[in-house]
Amino acid sequence: MLAQYQRALNQRAHTSRRAYARCNAAVSSQVVTAPPKEFISSPGPAVELDVEALQKRLEARAKAMIQLEEQEVASRTKVKFVLKQQIGLGECWKVVGKVPELGSGLPEVAPYMKWNNGDVWTYEAKVRSGTFAFKVVLRKPDGQYLWEDCKERILEVPFGEPEKVVEITGVKFK
Template sequence: MIAQNQRAFCLRARGPRHVCIRRNATVSSQVITTTTQENLNSVVAVEIDVEALQKRLEARAKAMIQLEEQEVASRTKVKFFLKQQVGLGESWKVVGRCPELGSMLPEVAPYMKWSNGDVWTYEAKIRPGNFEFKAVLRKPDGQYLWEDGKERILEVPFGEPADKEVQITDIKFM
């Protein structure tokens, strides 16, 4: 019988085995009971320390974040430049076939920053490889105008990271 301060649920595992998990509301552990239809008299209980599992999971997540930060630090810094006048409420985005440029999805691609003289810039640390990209104009109503023509190619060198500048010129729309 389960006390009022405990919660329980049962799962049917593969075959004739059932797994029941009972959690005590005041204790940070769970008791897992497994039974089989062949032998209902034999019950196995295993206590799992949920807090310890959560701490291990958190430690792994922090380690993965540190690895990603180290990898990003060793990437090439690419700075995109675009000199183009736009209307009120319009803005430019750089959309490319890499995660740093939105994976060709303008909704998640980064915005370029405007500065005096109608100069738009965007700077990112991008992984090595060859990537297609385009400049996309975001209209005030949320629509996107893609530049006409074939995709531009961004070549990020392998090896030692360096700074790279990309000028986006001759933008035409369909």
């Protein structure tokens, strides 16, 4: 892997000065021995990396990012979507919104609502504060999606509110 990286670095360095600058900037904190300035115009010594140190730094950054995400998610408002409507066997509801927690507008990625007794469908998510548009989508057994025939519904999530329930009514299709 290190040999492949060195070949790629050498190839980029020979192509242009800008490419060399980008590669050098990307690995500047991990460089043990820096290449001489002549490296740009002629083949020279390869850049040596402390792979273990690089892996440890990446792991530490990943752990820090996970901790930050967990802290942010913990402070978000818990939103419960509730829909009471009977549908056919093999069909299910999805909540599709323009936030990552609701599939970023993509029904294939959006979360499924959970069926409960009495044909009550629910979905709970920790959503960041703000105003978001969403719709309810029916997933058919053959994988097709039917979007409800209405304007996008608006969800307002105030900052600091611990929980919010959104009752979804009047779902109609063309």
